[in-house]
Amino acid sequence: MERAVDFAELERDGYQIVRSVVSPPEIADILRETDRLKFLVLASALDDRRLRMLWSKSDAGEATLRGLQNAHHVSPAIEELRLHRGIGRILCGVLGSDIKTVLTSIFWKSPGEGETGIAYHQDAAFRQPALNFRNLAHSFLQLTVALDPQDNENGGLRFVPGSHRQARILPRPPQSVLTGQATERELSAMGIASGSVHTVRLEPGDIVIWNAFTVHGSPPNRSKDRDRRSFTMASMRSRDCDTGTDAYIAGEPAIQAHDGT
Numbered sequence: 001m002e003r004a005v006d007f008a009e010l011e012r013d014g015y016q017i018v019r020s021v022v023s024p025p026e027i028a029d030i031l032r033e034t035d036r037l038k039f040l041v042l043a044s045a046l047d048d049r050r051l052r053m054l055w056s057k058s059d060a061g062e063a064t065l066r067g068l069q070n071a072h073h074v075s076p077a078i079e080e081l082r083l084h085r086g087i088g089r090i091l092c093g094v095l096g097s098d099i100k101t102v103l104t105s106i107f108w109k110s111p112g113e114g115e116t117g118i119a120y121h122q123d124a125a126f127r128q129p130a131l132n133f134r135n136l137a138h139s140f141l142q143l144t145v146a147l148d149p150q151d152n153e154n155g156g157l158r159f160v161p162g163s164h165r166q167a168r169i170l171p172r173p174p175q176s177v178l179t180g181q182a183t184e185r186e187l188s189a190m191g192i193a194s195g196s197v198h199t200v201r202l203e204p205g206d207i208v209i210w211n212a213f214t215v216h217g218s219p220p221n222r223s224k225d226r227d228r229r230s231f232t233m234a235s236m237r238s239r240d241c242d243t244g245t246d247a248y249i250a251g252e253p254a255i256q257a258h259d260g261t
């Protein structure tokens, strides 16, 4: 029988790693799919208004694809990952049995690219209007599935332990988070003391989950040759969220009809 996960670290620190949730063969399939999706985006062959592409400039000045949001609407493999049993156990363990997906994102961070960092932020700041996303301190959970090993060198996620406890949104510069680098300066602009950061080390298939108010970000991928690809998903307790796609209804996966490419 599967052992239930104890979420004490999530409560205490505002984030928690759960190891080996997605198996190596599943990760291999997802990587093939993310490569395929990237190819389709770069060939302008993915046309669906529910998708959002995140772009920035490479060091050579070319547009590079940083992310693809909501691919679960067009990709059966990403939809399968969205409703993965192991991930579902974690989500239902934290949020209860009725859950919606608010956003899925595939992130690419190519080795050696300067503009691949993400500024420190709190996900609660992006869940607007507040009327449609209620009770965020308890109704929201963000997670990342590592598709490659990730650590400090290749742009692994950084968290400020305990930063969720005040459950309020801290001031942050108005620029897009995609132009930030998770620096000490960003932290001090948010009123957070230096030295209070933890960079997580993840292996493919590991998951890190975090609270809507947890301050987090990630530096650029400064490695020479180590990709850092990941899948991220924002989920909410259904009764507190007025948008999104059903993920679990009474604890059962909500299988959606969709038009795969």
Ligand SMILES: O=C(O)CCC(=O)C(=O)O
Pocket (backbone or CB within 6 Å): 107, 118, 123, 142, 144, 155, 156, 157, 216, 217, 218, 230, 232
């Ligand atoms: O994967 C990353 O580097 C950042 C992800 C993130 O900040 C988010 O999904 O809120």
